[in-house]
Structures are given as C-alpha cells and as structure tokens.
Amino acid sequence: MKIEELFNPVIPGLGHVEVSRERPLPAHLRDLLEADDRQRFWLAPERWPRDVMGMVFLARAVQLLGQTLFPNEWHGFEPSVDLSLAPLPILPELAPASEGRKARKLVDRRWVIDHSLWRQLREKREQTLSSIAGSRKRLVVVRERLIEAFLSGELPYAVRNDNRGDFSDTLPAHWWNTELTDARFYWCRINIRNPISHAVGGDGFQFIYIAQRDLTTLIDKLGHPAPKEKNTLDDVHKLEGYLRAAIKASPNKRTLDFKKDIQPWMRANAPSITDRMYRDTRKSILDVQTE
Structure with a gap:
C-alpha cells in the first residue's frame, strides 16, 4: 500500500x-x-x-x-x-521474538543472527525515539x-x-x-x-x-x-530531570520509594503530575538506562 x-x-x-x-x-x-x-x-x-x-x-x-x-x-x-516503543537491547538474543527476528539472515539454509544488522536497527530505533x-x-x-x-x-x-x-x-x-x-x-x-x-x-x-x-x-x-494545565509539560521536564539525577546518584537503587521520595517532591515541584504520568515517565527513563 x-x-x-x-x-x-x-x-x-x-x-x-x-x-x-x-x-x-x-x-x-x-x-x-x-x-x-x-x-x-x-x-x-x-x-x-x-x-x-x-x-x-x-x-x-x-x-x-x-x-x-x-x-x-x-x-x-x-x-x-x-x-510503548522502547530502545532495543544490546544483544538481539535479549529482545522479544518479534524484534529479534529482524536481525536474522539466511546462511547455508540456516537462519543466523547478524550482529552488524542489529547495531543498525538499534541506531535507527534511537533516532526514531529521539525524533x-x-x-x-x-x-x-x-x-x-x-x-x-x-x-x-x-x-x-x-x-x-x-x-x-x-x-x-x-x-x-x-x-x-x-x-x-x-x-x-x-x-x-x-x-x-x-x-x-x-x-x-x-x-x-x-x-x-x-x-x-x-x-x-x-x-x-x-x-x-489554570496553572496546572498550563504548566503540565514543564512539570514533565522537571520530573525527568529529577528521576535521572536520582537514578544516577544511586544506580543500584532502581526503585525509588514513591510515597517517601516521589510524592513529596512532586507536590512541591511538579504539582500537575499525576500518578499515571509519573509511571509512564519513570518507565521511559528506566528503558533508556537499561540501554
């Protein structure tokens, strides 16, 4: 088509x-x-x-x-x-089956993993996510x-x-x-x-x-x-910066305590962020960290 x-x-x-x-x-x-x-x-x-x-x-x-x-x-x-689009893992063997199949090529009637092709696919995915x-x-x-x-x-x-x-x-x-x-x-x-x-x-x-x-x-x-609707996108940017800094400062503690760490900070600095928006933002950042 x-x-x-x-x-x-x-x-x-x-x-x-x-x-x-x-x-x-x-x-x-x-x-x-x-x-x-x-x-x-x-x-x-x-x-x-x-x-x-x-x-x-x-x-x-x-x-x-x-x-x-x-x-x-x-x-x-x-x-x-x-x-739901996320970065591809470093190795195709770690990718979901639907993604991993994209890195295969036929050699002597056998399907084998082409790691060079996988690197190209990962770079393309990164460009898409950035855009x-x-x-x-x-x-x-x-x-x-x-x-x-x-x-x-x-x-x-x-x-x-x-x-x-x-x-x-x-x-x-x-x-x-x-x-x-x-x-x-x-x-x-x-x-x-x-x-x-x-x-x-x-x-x-x-x-x-x-x-x-x-x-x-x-x-x-x-x-x-109202200020909440007007500033929502700015609050998303603030939340991203806060989460990246927190994860970088404590790389082994990938799960921040929501009630102890997150909620007080959001009330004071990003009041328009809802719990759902926090979960989506956190997931996207951890996906990139995994990358």
Whole structure:
C-alpha cells in the first residue's frame, strides 16, 4: 500500500498537507506507517466515523484537545506515535521474538543472527525515539487530561450502536479507572460487555463519542488554562530531570520509594503530575538506562 493511500493530507488544525518529493512525510512517520493499523487509523481522519446528532468522535476530541493545550506545538501527528516503543537491547538474543527476528539472515539454509544488522536497527530505533520524544510527551498530557475528565464526570461519553446508528446512554465514569486505557485510544472503541481489557477491536466493540456541548465546555475552560494545565509539560521536564539525577546518584537503587521520595517532591515541584504520568515517565527513563 502506498503512503498516499494511507495518509490523507487533511490534518485537523493543519488543513491540507502535501505529501510529495518536495515535502515528504517525515522519516519517523514513514516508519510508523509500516508498523500497524493503529498508526494508519490516526493518520487517515477522513476514514473516521462522522460527527452527527451533536456528538463528536473521540479521535477528533483528542486532536482538538491537543490543539488547545499546545497551540504552538501540536502538529496532529502525535496520536500516531507508539507510546510503548522502547530502545532495543544490546544483544538481539535479549529482545522479544518479534524484534529479534529482524536481525536474522539466511546462511547455508540456516537462519543466523547478524550482529552488524542489529547495531543498525538499534541506531535507527534511537533516532526514531529521539525524533518523537516531544510528540510522546504531548500525547501523554492530552490523554491524561481526557481520562481525568472522563473519571470526574466532566466529560460524559457514550458509544454509537453500529446496527441502529443511535447512541447509548452515558456510560460509567469508573470504566476509566484502570491502567488499560491504551486500548481505548487504539481505534477509539470500547466493548461495553467487557470494558476493561487489552483488546482493541472485534465483536461488540463500538466507537466512543462525546457530546459536543460538553467538549466545547472543556475546550473553553482549557483555552484559559489554570496553572496546572498550563504548566503540565514543564512539570514533565522537571520530573525527568529529577528521576535521572536520582537514578544516577544511586544506580543500584532502581526503585525509588514513591510515597517517601516521589510524592513529596512532586507536590512541591511538579504539582500537575499525576500518578499515571509519573509511571509512564519513570518507565521511559528506566528503558533508556537499561540501554
């Protein structure tokens, strides 16, 4: 499949974006397009279900919130970034099977490990992670703000019945009280018969929608942000610096005591950081330390 078939040049907030020899798609996005259906979904907004009956599809809400929280930094590509992407280990034998197979080559009818190829793959992964670092941080902030709004009831949500075309009643806010929210943002679907799971699609999955009036209220509020929303990205940078310094000072103590060490520091220096954002940031730093 050609990139032109996967990437619609209409990006929310950007308008028409030409994909041509003069203005090609960034390299890391070309890599992402080859990865899975999730990236193709997020980079093809013209294929999303329409907004009707005063309801807005969750994917468009993500874009609108990103534009509101980061008016000068949000590019529209952020939701296509893989938050689970991590550095590759030094040896291919230590990598997951799906990654390790990339370093094999056929010699005398046998598959053998090519360590030179693995070094190239590791370097390419490092370049990709570096190029999407800012996008990942912005996406984490946007997702977390949406989850907070769902949990608090500030942003009621429903699903579209694909057989009838109507919308369900408001669904429970506590369904967002889980660490398994990544699946919800894969194709912006949920299975109301089994709402908390790793699954992203299949029988019973329906598109998530938000009432336009509720989304507008949230957007208007964030358009004049309180210090918490305004400074969230700065607080993420502070947290990264604190964790790197703490780990470097005590390399053998890789697990910091959250209640004793982390919470007091966050309250005093990075009040907008949530527990979920702390866990995501800590994981990304430890992945790099392992590297």
